[in-house]
Amino acid sequence: MKGGIKGLKVSQVSLIFIGLLCATLIALASTKPTFLASLIPSQSQVLQLYRGSRQTPKQDNSSSLQTGAQQVRSPSPSQIGSGDDANATTTADRDTNISNELSGGTNKSKQAKNVLIVESPAERSHLKKNCNYAKGRWVFDDSRPLYSGSGCVQWLSPMWACRRTQRTDFQYERLRWQPKDCEMEAFSRSKFLQRMQDKTLAFVGDSLGREQFQSLMCMVTGGEESPEVLNVGYEYGLVKARGAKRPDGWAYRFPNTNTTILYYWSATLSDLEPLNVSDPATDVAMHLDRPPSFLRRFIDRFDVLVLNTGHHWNKGKLESNRWVVHVGGVPDAEGKITIEAAKNIAVRSVIGWVNSQLPSFPGHKAFLRTLSPRHFFNGDWNTGGTCDNTVPLTYGSEVVRDGSSDPVLAEAVRGTNVTLLDITAMSQLRDEGHISRYRVRGVSEMQDCLHWCLPGIPDTWNEILSAQI
Template sequence: MKGGSVNVLRGRQLPLTLMAFVCTTILIFVWEKTPGVPSSSRLEMLSPELLSSKAPFINSETHTSVAEGEEEEITVKEKLESPSPWDITSAVSEKPKDRNSNNSSTAAREELITQSRKINEACNYGKGKWVPDKSRPLYSGFTCKQWLSAMWACRLTQRLDFTYESYRWQPDSCDMPNFDGSKFLTRMKHKTIAMVGDSLGRQQFQSLMCMVTGGEERPDVEDVGWEYGLVVPPGGKRPDGWAYRFPATNTTILYYWSASLCAVEPLNASDPNTEYAMHLDRPAQFLSRYLDRFDVLVLNTGHHWNRGKLRANRWIMYVDGKPNTRKNLADMGSAKNLTVHSVVKWLDLQLPHHPRLKAFFRTLSPRHFFNGDWNTGGSCDNTIPLAGGNRVVEERSGDVVAESAVKGTRVKLLDITGLSSLRDEGHISRYSIKATEGVQDCLHWCLPGIPDTWNEILFAQL
């Protein structure tokens, strides 16, 4: 009877032990699936071999890669599209336990790629707020004389307040990495960045040159404008643009002046006073000629679409290769709309043939003339930053023409209109070189200044 009792107890101990094992397994499984458990704690459960490889972990909030000795921030998308030997997902899938395990790992990886793309697409850099930042500006207007036009270097004028320099843009839905010139050049190694547009595009170009160099003199940088036909024409005052190459990384940054973005050609090349055909439905010849050499392209247009500029430039609007006869295009807004859509459509059709090219259309840079226009006593004398508010809450861009043109295309929107609209104190104002004539410049910006933020957003989108 005693022995029988022992056997009965032993018989009961077996299922109890089994139940304890099952319960423990379930608890571990539930713990693993619990969102509140820190990802770093879960990493401790990986094999010692994986952890010893100094594998980085992805922070789901900031989307940055963190590894010992590595400071450069990269997006989840970049991480996945450029697998490294430290990629945990790749390491795990190298030795699947069975076919089902391999399929599960592949599916998880594809899901992560999909989610990271959604994060990128959902990131609206144009919605956010301006915040004070004592680390600004990113370069000095005193020292960046090699790249910065004196008429835009407000530190060299009579202006005394520079509080507009000490703000940075903070998007609501995404993190924007701090701009670093060396990181930019490394990321753009063996690449060419082209900015094509009006004088606001030239400001963005000069801003980028100052940002990349830190505003310091760089005698090693090569002037390669001749490679793109950017030389002073016979009898001309300046070239149609500039191109500079950084030898250490073979990075080229260039600007080409094309105020309308459409093809312009003389009607009589032998007549110095000839009029010019302005083809609303054709892109600037510079684009079609050199597009295959670009890796990043930023387009802009806007402030030359008025009758005064047309007369000053002696432009005659052409459509379908002949003078325009469409009454609806007599309106300058409609003409601009046609050109912007035509250029973007043409560029979108070219992109499949240039898979490495990333194309952007930068939205309109706002003017801030109060109590009149540039020639009727208008001014922008405000020196108080963000007097009209510091936040952009709209989901849509303030430039509806550019936004509608890129919709459904491979061309990305570089949306700077809303955030720039809040910064009326950042213009050159009465400190313009034309101040003696009583004309204020409430179109162009002081540098360092607002265009630096445009380049920070461009850097983030790259």
């Protein structure tokens, strides 16, 4: 017949071909998962490739972390490193004639500073989401430290550069903090400056805040001489006054990215007002309910603000500085306000004020760093207290608690847009990282178990800060 094959019409032949095609497709569909599985990498393989691309240094997770060793109970900032009156009672702060001697040490900063993590904004957001940076453990990392303590002479005070002292053990430099429930990106100086382009980061606090400031300057410069960095302290009134030992702070700008990093000394985060400006020995009103005038004047310029206070809230400090507690412009003449209560008033006041200012400056961020722990054993700073241990992680390597070890400051930021930079518990595990007895010239009978060696623990504080910017 016309149009047929062996008696079949064209329409019938077409239907047969369509049927065969459908059957073929169904057969392929049933075998596709198995077939494709051999060609597509598994999720674990993808993750392994991603982690490998970060060039994560080899970690020592062995039992050596839990050692059983016995515990023995406007010049640059580095040029004015001694005599820090934020902790004037320690010997380290009295070393006013420290030399610029250099001792050993290998600059490993070049190994890590150029390692970049390529990530999309969505990936970065995932890394930060719900991350409790305070919970985790210390691990050994051969790529540490992030800079050379003997090389970062431009920014690092000699009294805190333990590579330049008589100390000979430096295991404390090799530890890195690993948060438990999230991935913390490796610090990259170029990435940090890129994020902070046309921005200002301000540290406002005591001498531990100054250590964090110097640590960040060393991290961002890789511990190398950086003559291109500009001293812009004059823009903030941070110049040495006549008769003063040092300015009230320092400010430096990286011209390539217009990034400014500064520090201002305010040990109590309260406004200090001399009662008689013509008398050098006058008492000073410490207004607990008024933020420092420096903060009130410049907060609009601070894209990132890091506050800290803690070790000046004791009778000795208040008396030696002639600070008189004031609330509502009135002195606490009868001493009804305890020192602990005064601290709480000051912290809540400054946090409340900063929180009220943040809506006026979209994109600005504020942090309150928790207390940096002391490690005086068998006494205090003036009664023979020591911190002679040189073995890292003698008391453990891990923080497992969920809440902060500084509940007062944690409560102060609750319900605000100020972020808690919680470093207390992780730092508590690192008693071997303090200055101890070591000085550039010999050793001292009076030990500094408050300040930290740099490179050291404050570098980790800055890594956590950078991860949240």
